[in-house]
Amino acid sequence: MLHFYLSLRRLERAPPPTRTGLLPYGYARALKHCARQAGGLWACPQPFLYPRPAGGEFLVMKIRPFEFSQADYQAFVEVRQAAHPEAPLNIAQLKHLDQTRFPDEVLRRFLVEQEGQVVGMLEYATPYHNPKPGALEVGYHLHPQAQALATRLWAFLLERVAPLRPYELQAQVREDWPEFGFLLAQGFTEVERKWASVLDLSRFDPGPLQRPLPPGIVLKPLSMLPWQEEAFQRALYSLELELLEDVPTREPITPWPFELWRKRSLEDPNLLPEGFFLALEGQEMVGLTMLFKSSRPQTLQTGLTGVKRSHRRKGIALALKLQAAAFAKAHGARYIRTANHQANRPMLAINEALGFVKEPATVVLRLSPVPSLP
Numbered sequence: 001m002l003h004f005y006l007s008l009r010r011l012e013r014a015p016p017p018t019r020t021g022l023l024p025y026g027y028a029r030a031l032k033h034c035a036r037q038a039g040g041l042w043a044c045p046q047p048f049l050y051p052r053p054a055g056g057e058f059l060v061m062k063i064r065p066f067e068f069s070q071a072d073y074q075a076f077v078e079v080r081q082a083a084h085p086e087a088p089l090n091i092a093q094l095k096h097l098d099q100t101r102f103p104d105e106v107l108r109r110f111l112v113e114q115e116g117q118v119v120g121m122l123e124y125a126t127p128y129h130n131p132k133p134g135a136l137e138v139g140y141h142l143h144p145q146a147q148a149l150a151t152r153l154w155a156f157l158l159e160r161v162a163p164l165r166p167y168e169l170q171a172q173v174r175e176d177w178p179e180f181g182f183l184l185a186q187g188f189t190e191v192e193r194k195w196a197s198v199l200d201l202s203r204f205d206p207g208p209l210q211r212p213l214p215p216g217i218v219l220k221p222l223s224m225l226p227w228q229e230e231a232f233q234r235a236l237y238s239l240e241l242e243l244l245e246d247v248p249t250r251e252p253i254t255p256w257p258f259e260l261w262r263k264r265s266l267e268d269p270n271l272l273p274e275g276f277f278l279a280l281e282g283q284e285m286v287g288l289t290m291l292f293k294s295s296r297p298q299t300l301q302t303g304l305t306g307v308k309r310s311h312r313r314k315g316i317a318l319a320l321k322l323q324a325a326a327f328a329k330a331h332g333a334r335y336i337r338t339a340n341h342q343a344n345r346p347m348l349a350i351n352e353a354l355g356f357v358k359e360p361a362t363v364v365l366r367l368s369p370v371p372s373l374p
């Protein structure tokens, strides 16, 4: 059973029993779950107890393992919605991410309950996009009324990751989320920033941006190409690897092996083969852009956009993005979203020209060495 030590100093200073021999309600409830340890700390089985913000009573907080059941996925999605309504998640996508983990990857997730209600989630895992051995990606979300629990979650997390001896913890949070300030306070430092940005298609006029394609280049959606054939998939994979090398990230990207890439990319429930465009010169793939379904209403999400070095500055990326925007409109979407590294001037220049509007940045954070519990 999970076991939590409480440094409930307030509990230690609990008032003595009243003349009737009863403790005030909150303390009595707290003590029911706990036993005093040597050194004056209280050890409690699973639930954490903590004071209500208004004081006087204790609420019970419990951290329990995520069961990967439909009900737990639903609870996860709901808590994320309450914490960050601007960035919803969908169950199909979450399940797909979880199910395409390698058996040797770490994935530990927990739900945080308060009085039987799920008010938060916490996880640590092998980094999804850049799975470096020894690094762990951590994340938590808490209902707005339960933010005070962050300190307890952090202690729990440090205790749980210690046996894995990670050399660093990583996190990605939006700069306007409470997680950002909290993680900085725990010693995380900023590594880089990415901007999510959104294009409102109802105000978008592609006319002034349209130019003829360079001779010999055609744009085709995946749906019109033999994308279920392995030879085609391998060519697409090698194009993506080549393009990823040029995405200006602070640390080089460790690419997924082919089989994993195939599962994660081509079996993604959000894949839209009609909204995934390739630029072709004869049989050769020279560029791409891709739109995925999104859990946001009326929205499609951009994945990787790129053009081979040999074919840059010929208007191919812009043409691909315009084609994708036309598809999105015909598909009934109102918004296209994308995310770009702050240092990616070429891609930002194209998106700014198209009219994408930036949102608060997502900040990549690192903590190394990983502190142990005091």
Ligand SMILES: CC(C)(COP(=O)(O)OP(=O)(O)OC[C@H]1O[C@@H](n2cnc3c(N)ncnc32)[C@H](O)[C@@H]1OP(=O)(O)O)[C@@H](O)C(=O)NCCC(=O)NCCS
Pocket (backbone or CB within 6 Å): 243, 244, 246, 247, 248, 303, 304, 305, 306, 307, 308, 311, 312, 313, 314, 315, 316, 317, 318, 319, 339, 340, 344, 345, 346, 347, 349, 350
């Ligand atoms: C970003 C990228 C896709 C641009 O492809 P491209 O086909 O060369 O871009 P285009 O020719 O359509 O450029 C259109 C306009 O964008 C701007 N632009 C493109 N590349 C630029 C650069 N290196 N510096 C400044 N502006 C640039 C220019 O305004 C250009 O118009 P111009 O050539 O008439 O001046 C390409 O550089 C690339 O593949 N980079 C690596 C992958 C990547 O970082 N992808 C984005 C992450 S999702």
